Amino acid sequence: MGRAPCCDKANVKKGPWSAEEDSKLKGFIEKYGTGGNWIALPHKAGLKRCGKSCRLRWLNYLRPNIKHGEFSDAEDRTICTLFASIGSRWSIIASQLPGRTDNDIKNYWNTKLKKKLLGISSSPKKSSIHHQEQQNQQLLFSSPSPSLFSNPYININATSTTPLHKPFLSGFNHQANLVPISPEAFSGSSTSSSSSLFQASQYQLKESRSSAVLVFGGDQAGSCTQISQNMSFDNFMLYGSTGFQDFSGLQSSAPLEECSSYGFDEIKQILMNSNNEFFLEDQTVGGCKAQWRSMDTF
DNA sequence: AAAAGACCCAACCGCCAGCAG
DNA sequence: ACTGCTGGCGGTTGGGTCTTT
Numbered sequence: 001m002g003r004a005p006c007c008d009k010a011n012v013k014k015g016p017w018s019a020e021e022d023s024k025l026k027g028f029i030e031k032y033g034t035g036g037n038w039i040a041l042p043h044k045a046g047l048k049r050c051g052k053s054c055r056l057r058w059l060n061y062l063r064p065n066i067k068h069g070e071f072s073d074a075e076d077r078t079i080c081t082l083f084a085s086i087g088s089r090w091s092i093i094a095s096q097l098p099g100r101t102d103n104d105i106k107n108y109w110n111t112k113l114k115k116k117l118l119g120i121s122s123s124p125k126k127s128s129i130h131h132q133e134q135q136n137q138q139l140l141f142s143s144p145s146p147s148l149f150s151n152p153y154i155n156i157n158a159t160s161t162t163p164l165h166k167p168f169l170s171g172f173n174h175q176a177n178l179v180p181i182s183p184e185a186f187s188g189s190s191t192s193s194s195s196s197l198f199q200a201s202q203y204q205l206k207e208s209r210s211s212a213v214l215v216f217g218g219d220q221a222g223s224c225t226q227i228s229q230n231m232s233f234d235n236f237m238l239y240g241s242t243g244f245q246d247f248s249g250l251q252s253s254a255p256l257e258e259c260s261s262y263g264f265d266e267i268k269q270i271l272m273n274s275n276n277e278f279f280l281e282d283q284t285v286g287g288c289k290a291q292w293r294s295m296d297t298f
Numbered sequence: 299a300a301a302a303g304a305c306c307c308a309a310c311c312g313c314c315a316g317c318a319g
Numbered sequence: 320a321c322t323g324c325t326g327g328c329g330g331t332t333g334g335g336t337c338t339t340t
Binding site: 015059 | 333
């Protein structure tokens with residue numbers, strides 16, 4: 001036997017909300033709050049709606065300070081970066097964009113941003129899509145053009161031959177106001193050892209407020225190959241895991257500058273010369289095999 | 299001008315985790 | 320420990336609108 005429905009479906013209205021319904025719901029919540037019970041709310045507010053429907057309407061439309069309309073470039077970048085890092089965790093992504101709802105971002109991603117990143121025009125002929133993707137891929141993978149590093153939408157991903165955690169770190173620079181992602185954001189994808197690593201990463205993020213962080217891997221806090229100089233690298237995201245499975249040595253917390261084995265120019269050169277794959281050898285622990293790919297893998 | 303196709307987005311659906319009894 | 324309920328979430332849908340033919 002299935003679960004009992006949350007409401008009497010025969011007696012609830014469905015479909016678009018009327019202005020009168022909006023007004024009733026808004027007025028009630030502003031006056032009494034939700035009372036922590038959405039199921040009972042519609043009856044109290046005099047609405048013939050399912051509680052879930054009321055909740056959705058409030059959260060996505062009626063709630064104060066909801067931002068509607070065009071997404072800014074900064075918002076685009078934040079969405080891209082987070083999507084590359086944590087995937088379709090829309091509620092988490094929304095929490096980094098004040099005024100935006102998860103539904104809004106999800107719709108925006110599915111209808112516009114994804115296409116924008118792939119360089120697909122708004123009304124492509126079907127046969128041209130594949131060709132366009134191929135072109136994009138070619139551009140990302142083979143061109144050593146400097147434009148590669150000024151394209152705000154390029155994503156770089158790293159994977160290990162023996163993946164342990166995905167992702168173990170995500171660093172992003174949202175304007176000057178960097179907001180570290182909490183370990184809870186990755187529940188289900190982390191282990192105790194990666195949690196320890198994450199704590200170190202969080203510290204590093206805070207310390208590099210005005211610059212981007214690139215981490216390739218490592219089995220100790222101070223051994224991650226990373227770049228944190230003042231460079232316009234805030235559009236790049238790379239994550240991966242080390243080939244080492246033993247995280248027990250996690251205890252050092254070397255300053256950022258000291259644990260960088262590679263400079264920006266070196267990384268740039270490696271990426272330009274790579275054939276979709278490269279191996280980074282960290283002076284401390286060995287290294288990690290990393291790959292990068294174009295956005296069409298999303 | 300009309301039909302067809304594409305796009306957009308509000309809303310729904312079903313699953314899952316957490317909690318209370 | 321088990322069960323049922325609720326809130327929260329992500330995926331999907333459907334219908335209105337816009338664009339193209």
